[in-house]
Amino acid sequence: MSWDLSTLFRRHAKDIARTLHRRGLTVETAADLTQDTFVRLLVSPPKEAAGVNNPVAYLFRIARNLRIDHQRRERVLKMVDLSDDEFAEITDQSPNAETIVYDRQRLELTKAALAELPDRTRRAFELHRLGELTIAETAATIGLSSTTTWTLLRDAYEHIDARLNRP
The missing domain is CATH 1.10.8 (Helicase, Ruva Protein; domain 3)
Incomplete structure (x- = not known):
């Protein structure tokens, strides 16, 4: 049929x-x-x-x-109608164990990559990224031009990215 x-x-x-x-x-x-x-x-x-x-x-x-x-x-089954806010309150926002382990591994790789950088490049990266300074503020703090500071930051990002994405 x-x-x-x-x-x-x-x-x-x-x-x-x-x-x-x-x-x-x-x-x-x-x-x-x-x-x-x-x-x-x-x-x-x-x-x-x-x-x-x-x-x-x-x-x-x-x-x-x-x-x-x-x-x-x-x-x-007992059905409960929840608003979006009520639903958000019951969801677990904490990461699962695999995510925690993965993020810790990535953090260790990032720390190792930062330690490999030349002092001036590492300092520029830390001021800009961790200290949340602008490129101009970072340049003034370390006594370099904005262009040179931008180059140091680019090199730092490329180095860290290469270390994190190693096969």
């Missing part, structure tokens, strides 16, 4: 969604279950021996069964 799912979807998806909505589901849930109905048919079509001759009735039966399953789950 081969049913044209594309044609069935175009002709009957709206009717299935409308029926599900009339049976007490939200528009969004009805649309989701309509999609699930066609996915269910696609994944496990009826067997030849089942004698299913009416594809529309079969689709509506699948949708009905999915609606019943959904409503049973809804009765068992």
Whole structure:
């Protein structure tokens, strides 16, 4: 048995969604279950021996069964409607263990890369990046021109980037 799912979807998806909505589901849930109905048919079509001759009735039966399953789950599970702020309060903002280990490794590589830099380059980088000085302020502090300071900073960034991205 081969049913044209594309044609069935175009002709009957709206009717299935409308029926599900009339049976007490939200528009969004009805649309989701309509999609699930066609996915269910696609994944496990009826067997030849089942004698299913009416594809529309079969689709509506699948949708009905999915609606019943959904409503049973809804009765068992307690749903809570949270605002975005309330949801943000319950989420864990702390990094996971893998992220912590990875970041610590990168920090150690960065420290090692900084130690490899010439003193003047390292000092310029630390003043600019860690001391949050502008390039002009950094240049005035170490007694160099802005162009030379910018070159030192570029060299420092390239050196650190090369160390962090080593294979």
